[in-house]
Amino acid sequence: MKRVALFTHTACLEHDPGAGHPECPARLRAVMTALDHPDFVGLLREQAPEATFEQLTLVHPAAYVQAIFALSPPHGEAVALDADTYVCDGSIAAARRAAGGVIAGVDAVMDGWADAAFAAVRPPGHHAEPSQAMGFCLFASVAVAAQHARQRWDIKRVAVVDFDVHHGNGTQHIFANDPDLFYVSSHQFPCYPGTGKSSERGVANNVLNLPLAPGSGPAQFREAWEMIGLPALFAFQPELLLVSAGFDAHKADPLAQLRLETQDFGWITDRLMAVAETCCGGKIVSALEGGYDLNALAASAALHVRRLMEV
Numbered sequence: 001m002k003r004v005a006l007f008t009h010t011a012c013l014e015h016d017p018g019a020g021h022p023e024c025p026a027r028l029r030a031v032m033t034a035l036d037h038p039d040f041v042g043l044l045r046e047q048a049p050e051a052t053f054e055q056l057t058l059v060h061p062a063a064y065v066q067a068i069f070a071l072s073p074p075h076g077e078a079v080a081l082d083a084d085t086y087v088c089d090g091s092i093a094a095a096r097r098a099a100g101g102v103i104a105g106v107d108a109v110m111d112g113w114a115d116a117a118f119a120a121v122r123p124p125g126h127h128a129e130p131s132q133a134m135g136f137c138l139f140a141s142v143a144v145a146a147q148h149a150r151q152r153w154d155i156k157r158v159a160v161v162d163f164d165v166h167h168g169n170g171t172q173h174i175f176a177n178d179p180d181l182f183y184v185s186s187h188q189f190p191c192y193p194g195t196g197k198s199s200e201r202g203v204a205n206n207v208l209n210l211p212l213a214p215g216s217g218p219a220q221f222r223e224a225w226e227m228i229g230l231p232a233l234f235a236f237q238p239e240l241l242l243v244s245a246g247f248d249a250h251k252a253d254p255l256a257q258l259r260l261e262t263q264d265f266g267w268i269t270d271r272l273m274a275v276a277e278t279c280c281g282g283k284i285v286s287a288l289e290g291g292y293d294l295n296a297l298a299a300s301a302a303l304h305v306r307r308l309m310e311v
Contacts, residue, residue: 001042002282004309005114007101008032009048012122014090018078021086022255022292023136028122030294034302035120042309044114048101048121050093051144055103058147059140059174064131068092068138081133095123095138098287102145105285106240110153116276116308118245119287120301126168126244126289127193135166135193142244142287143174146181149240156180159238161229162187163268164246164289165256167196171244172207179204182236184229186210186221188249188256208232217259221249225268233275241276241284247291247300255292265300269307284308 013025035043056065071087073079078086098121105117125142127135146158160175162168162185172195175181179202187196189211196209210224233241247265249258276284286308291297 002115002309003044003113004305005044005046005105005108005117006035006120006305007046007048007104007117008120009097009101011090011093011097012048015094015123016078016088016090017086017136023123026294027291027297028120030298031120031288031301034298035305037302039306043305046104048097048119049104050096051099051103051139055148056099056139056144058151059144060130068095068133085133085136085138087138091123091138097121098123098125099139099141099144102141102285102287103148105287106145106149107152109283109285110149110240115282117285118305118308119285121288124246124289125287126162126164126171127166128170129173137170140170140174142242143171145285146242155239157182157236157238158240158242159184159233159236160242160244161233161272162244162246162289163249164244165249165253165258166192166246166290167209168244169193169195172196172200176202176207179206182206182233182238184208184210184232186212186224186229188212188214188216188258191256212258214257215259217251218261218264221258221260221264222267225271230271230275234278237279239280239283241272241280243272243284243286244289245286245301245304246289247297250291250293250296250300252293252296253291255290262296262299262303266303266307269304273307
């Protein structure tokens with residue numbers, strides 16, 4: 001049994017984009033209820049700290065971070081930053097804990113007291129551009145954690161795997177011009193946000209997109225990873241593997257049209273663990289991104305964490 005650290009915080013429940021919004025607090029409650037099962041008694045349960053201003057500015061310009069910190073909607077109200085992205089009075093603390101949870105996961109595996117880590121946090125982060133909140137995301141949490149890993153732990157090569165149904169435009173933008181950062185994403189295309197074509201390759205072929213047509217299911221997903229995504233990860237030889245773990249490619253999810261089964265998330269977790277074992281001593285840190293059918297989200301996230309613990 002591997003030592004897996006679970007980072008979360010009740011502040012992440014206080015981000016409420018408003019009635020009917022799919023990125024709701026019930027998402028995290030569903031995941032945490034699933035992780036309260038006796039199967040997960042071995043998790044190392046930790047509080048996600050707040051990301052500092054300095055940590056966030058590893059990716060985001062100081063003026064942007066200051067502007068987000070300065071937002072102060074009236075209690076009980078949600079203010080729109082774009083058509084999809086809202087903040088309430090608890091949102092900034094939640095977003096700081098979300099980024100801080102992924103950073104703490106990196107520190108846990110790099111320090112050696114955990115073999116792997118999962119940040120059960122919200123809001124998600126992979127759509128956040130350096131100077132723009134979008135797609136439910138305020139801060140690019142996984143990208144921030146990647147840069148933190150390089151700064152604090154003096155490693156060079158970090159890979160991010162993103163199997164959320166939506167392309168992580170923010171992570172790609174942040175990584176594209178640095179040959180020592182590698183981003184690989186499977187996602188529905190066409191779909192929000194409209195990026196993620198296979199022709200988008202980065203400055204040194206360090207971006208790899210695996211677009212899947214609407215209606216694609218397990219066979220297409222697994223083939224894309226087996227034939228293209230996983231070999232590219234092995235070739236890159238990361239010193240740390242980060243995962244943007246979105247579970248909205250599930251066939252039950254209401255926001256897109258891929259047809260994955262719950263067990264497909266266990267399959268990709270197993271394969272990513274194999275990459276981590278071969279390339280970076282098993283160092284893998286995963287963070288919750290999307291997933292909007294509560295039952296599918298809970299079951300898929302629980303299987304993902306179980307495989308982190310067992311493989």
